[in-house]
Amino acid sequence: MLYLLIAGICFFTASENKLFAQKIELGAGIGGLNYKGDISPSLRMRFFRPAGSLFFRYNPNQALSLRAELMMGGIGAADRHSDDPLLVARNMSFKTRILEGSAVAEYNFLNFVDRRFAINWSPYVFGGISYSKFNPDIQTSSYKTSGFVLPYGVGIKYQVRRPWNIGLEFGSRKTFTDYLDNLGGEPVNKEKLQQGDPSVKDTYYYLRLSVSYTFYKIVCP
Template sequence: MTNLRVYVLIVAIASVYSTQLWAQKIEIGAGLGAMNYKGDISPDLQIGTAKLGGNLFFRYNLKKDLSFRASALMGSIAGDDKNSSDPFNQQRGKNFSTTINELSLTAEYNFFNYQYHRYHKDWSPYVFGGVGFMKFSPRDNPSADYKQNQIVLPFGVGIKYNIKGPWDLNLEFGTRKTFTDYLDNLGGNDPSLPKTQQNDYSKGDMYYYTSLTLSFKFIKIYCPPN
């Protein structure tokens, strides 16, 4: 019986210890930001047409310089030919609004070893890249028979800053490489459209997300006995 009690005690201590180690690597967060688009209706990035987006994420900090992140992004993009400097776009006069829901898995590389330290605030620039899945829904009826569920490749840069204790701020700019030309509900080479509504500025539309997020690390701080 004594050996059994010792075994149970060892397993319990090991479980608590491993849970603490796991918890120190876990981070959750949420944020708000601006979503922009570049494509047929907006061949140049138009800051004035930015729409609100929101994101949630779960981050696993594998090492001081490497993290993995699972994210959900919800928002919308919009564009208007009248805001373009191209006379062709201005004459065409098309506009659109599209909602986007995205799930992604990315890896982050911190240029500085980034970790919580009780004696100072830490910070680091970082880059990220990965793969995602998005569903987009145009405001108007689809102009052609195209898939609204698509694979995307998110990548970008950001800065992490420790506010206090487990609380961090992240400022990030991310680009989404897509494999569709219909985020704006207007294909660049659609024979069903009149010539006055066609162009080929983009072989695939892209969208961008600039965000400010607040995150929380599950950190166990050791307090020495008195």
Template sequence: MKLFKEISLSLLLLLSIQSLAQKIEIGAGVGAMNYKGDISPDLHPSFARLGANVSFRYNLSKMITFKSSILVGSIYGDDSQVSDSFNQLRGQTFKTNINELSLTTEYNFFDYRYNRYHKDWTPYVFGGLGVMKFSPRDTPVSDYKTLQLVIPFGVGIKYNISGPWNLNLEFGTRKAFTDYLDNLGGDDPTLPKNLQNDYSRSDMYYYTSLSLTYQFLKIYCPK
């Protein structure tokens, strides 16, 4: 009887692990990071810099997915390439490296799952919370905190290539809680005018990516 119980518990544990594994998806991708703030009041494609990401998904259902991801890259801006006369007069440039860890929830508009009879796809939206560490290229203008919370949100499209392999095209915005991503500004009136920021323009950054993911699937062999 004891042996039977042990075997039964082992089988249940194995089945649970297999069921859990089928909900797991891992992936990696590359893309472009961009910035909007004092030095770039609008999005400038020429300011885009390379970014890369790795992700871990838990597919709770065909509609809901939880994702943890790591993003590394940099953002850049140059006053001389902006049409605003104040920006051109100020003449500042910056480059900031960013490392980000985020947890998001995705909502698929269509039932998204692998089906061996057709290739599945769905648009989706996502939102969540993250933390990012940024490091400016130049000496910081003041003693500001470089470890900050961010709110990531955006849209994307998932497409099943074949079997467990999927492509994700995604555009995401990061709402930052600091105005120093471009190493400008603050509340210090003693700073030179060319190092002070415009408080009406809060800093944000964006990430557009193409990722390849692999979902662990249980393959049924025909008898």
């Protein structure tokens, strides 16, 4: 009788921990950052720069996932690669490093439920808020190099083999700065080739492939 009581308590406790543990993932991602702004008015593949991230994901239910992520990478662009002869004549370029911490919510279109012997995958959309710090190689004027950013995008996640998951995600970062490319604010001289467009804020993008591990609690015998 005592053995059955101990076994019951053990099973119940482990099961509760197991249910909680299955909701937690730790993962890492690798990919690239890209930029759109005064020096690159459109998204161009040649300007992708390496980036990587670490993240924590909590899955409270089948449809919703909450994620905290720390990302680091670089962006850069150069006028000499433009198709616009005026930009080529301007011949400006920049490089900057970005450190970003974000908190986002993911909405899973399919029921992303833990299953031992079933295909488990789902496309999703995400959105949230982040805080970004950028460090330009050259800073020609005094401006703020940090601020809030609005991340949003789409992705797909797939449980390869319990407890491992992979994912592919593409996200945009709406910033409130025009200085990612060291070319922003009101014009400081009369030379139009040296001026940017202060009405349009800079944007950067993160494309990443991720691997995550879901934690499981081993039920005691």
